[in-house]
Amino acid sequence: METGVSASRPAASEMDVNLVEAFLTASRALVGVAARSLAAGDAEITLSQHRALVLLATRGPQRMIDLADLLGVNSSTATRQCDRLQRRGFVQREPDPDDRRAVRVILTDAGRQLVRQVTDARRAEISAILHAMPNQSRTSLLAALRAFTDAAGEVPNQHWSLGWGTEPTTGTGTDRGIAP
Numbered sequence: 017m018e019t020g021v022s023a024s025r026p027a028a029s030e031m032d033v034n035l036v037e038a039f040l041t042a043s044r045a046l047v048g049v050a051a052r053s054l055a056a057g058d059a060e061i062t063l064s065q066h067r068a069l070v071l072l073a074t075r076g077p078q079r080m081i082d083l084a085d086l087l088g089v090n091s092s093t094a095t096r097q098c099d100r101l102q103r104r105g106f107v108q109r110e111p112d113p114d115d116r117r118a119v120r121v122i123l124t125d126a127g128r129q130l131v132r133q134v135t136d137a138r139r140a141e142i143s144a145i146l147h148a149m150p151n152q153s154r155t156s157l158l159a160a161l162r163a164f165t166d167a168a169g170e171v172p173n174q175h176w177s178l179g180w181g182t183e184p185t186t187g188t189g190t191d192r193g194i195a196p
Contacts, residue, residue: 049141056137057130059104066134068097069106072123073131074171077110079118106130 084094101107106127112118
């Protein structure tokens, strides 16, 4: 009888199920924080557009096809998104020096400032939530979240929020110099 679990993947343990459910609940809270923080940026952009700006801030200039891949959308969707962001002065396009057929998308100073404002608002709200937790829970959470973001391939904030360089960074998780 088919149970819905693939033969190549073992059934999830009760702990796994509970952990997934806890993350889903936490992610709803974080989506709320993210949505509220966009209002602090003094620019009406969508969460998806903000994600594109953050990817450019964390990874540096990207070819349009690569940005689309990072966003998990097709190239035409990424192009429309960048069109809107470019009209508002948050990104610019330039020919890719390595491939004359390609275009790179680059974060502008206004785009960096917007990401900074939204990130500062998000940081303040998350800080307030974390300070409502007991110290022991916060210590355990720090290790767990670092492991989770490493597994997800996300670049730690300090790699981009402190330097704001134009070169892509690598986020292996082992080169963190500053605690969040």
